[in-house]
Amino acid sequence: MKPVERAQLAMMLEVCAYPKPGNVDRCHDYPDTRLEHFLASTILSRTALxxxxxxxxxxGEIIKHAVRDTNTHGGGNTHFGAFILLIPLVYGNDIPGAMKAIEKTDVSDAIAFYKAFAMTTVRMNATDELDVNDPHTLTVIRDREMTLMDVMTHSAGYDMIAREWVTGFPLTRRGADILIRTGPGRDAIVQMFLYLLATEPDTFIIKKHGSAVATEIMRAARDVLDGKRTAENLDAECIRRNINPGSIADIVIASIYIALGEGWSWDS
Structure with a gap:
C-alpha cells in the first residue's frame, strides 16, 4: 500500500471507529460537523498527501495545501492536527524519516504554516505571542528567522501535536505499538484511543475547557480501561458536555498510519 493510501485509510479508520468518547464517529455527529465531512476531507487531502x-x-506549503483543499466542505476544520503529523510522516515514510525532514524546515515553512493556521478555526493559547490572528506575527517569525521546527518548539509546552514534532513522535509510536500488540480489527483502534486519552490531558480539551476538565477526562479514560465504567458511558458524558479530545484523535490517525506500514491489519 502506498504511503498516501495508508494516510487516507488511517483518517477513515479513525473517524469510523466507535466508541471514541467525545468525537465524531459512525454513530454520532456534531451539530456543524458530520461524519461525511471527515470522509470528504480524507478524499480531498489526496493531492497534498x-x-x-x-x-x-x-x-509547510504542503500543510497549507492540505488545509486549503479540505476547506471546500462546510464542516469546518476536520484534520488540521492530523495533517501536521501525517504530512512529515508521509514525507519521510516513517518516524525517523519524518524527524530528518522537519529538522530541515526553514522560515518559509513557518510562514506557510501560519497562513494555513489562519484558514482554520483552531483554538490557540490565549497568551501566545505568535497569535495567528495578529498580522504582526509573520513579521516576528521573519525577524527571528524561526523555522517551522522552532514554531513547534515554541508551542510544545501547551500543544501535544507540536510536542510530537519536538520529542520524536512518542505518543504516535506508542499508539502504533498498542495496535500491533492488540491485533487486527477496529476494536484495537478504540483501545488505543482510550489508552492515549488516559496517558495525559488532551490539549484541545485544555484550550476549550481548561486543565481541570482535561485531567478529569484523562482519569475517566483510566476508569474505562480498569473496567470501572464503559466507553459508551464516557462517550455519552463527553457528548453531553461538548468535550472533544481532538488532539488525541489526531495522534490516533498518525499511529494508525505507522502501524499500517508495519503490517497491522484493520480488515478483520
Whole structure:
C-alpha cells in the first residue's frame, strides 16, 4: 500500500471507529460537523498527501495545501492536527524519516504554516505571542528567522501535536505499538484511543475547557480501561458536555498510519 493510501485509510479508520468518547464517529455527529465531512476531507487531502509522498515540496506549503483543499466542505476544520503529523510522516515514510525532514524546515515553512493556521478555526493559547490572528506575527517569525521546527518548539509546552514534532513522535509510536500488540480489527483502534486519552490531558480539551476538565477526562479514560465504567458511558458524558479530545484523535490517525506500514491489519 502506498504511503498516501495508508494516510487516507488511517483518517477513515479513525473517524469510523466507535466508541471514541467525545468525537465524531459512525454513530454520532456534531451539530456543524458530520461524519461525511471527515470522509470528504480524507478524499480531498489526496493531492497534498501525494506532494508529501514525492518529497519534493516544502512541508509547510504542503500543510497549507492540505488545509486549503479540505476547506471546500462546510464542516469546518476536520484534520488540521492530523495533517501536521501525517504530512512529515508521509514525507519521510516513517518516524525517523519524518524527524530528518522537519529538522530541515526553514522560515518559509513557518510562514506557510501560519497562513494555513489562519484558514482554520483552531483554538490557540490565549497568551501566545505568535497569535495567528495578529498580522504582526509573520513579521516576528521573519525577524527571528524561526523555522517551522522552532514554531513547534515554541508551542510544545501547551500543544501535544507540536510536542510530537519536538520529542520524536512518542505518543504516535506508542499508539502504533498498542495496535500491533492488540491485533487486527477496529476494536484495537478504540483501545488505543482510550489508552492515549488516559496517558495525559488532551490539549484541545485544555484550550476549550481548561486543565481541570482535561485531567478529569484523562482519569475517566483510566476508569474505562480498569473496567470501572464503559466507553459508551464516557462517550455519552463527553457528548453531553461538548468535550472533544481532538488532539488525541489526531495522534490516533498518525499511529494508525505507522502501524499500517508495519503490517497491522484493520480488515478483520
Amino acid at each position: 501525494e506532494e508529501a509522498e514525492t518529497g519534493t515540496g516544502r512541508i
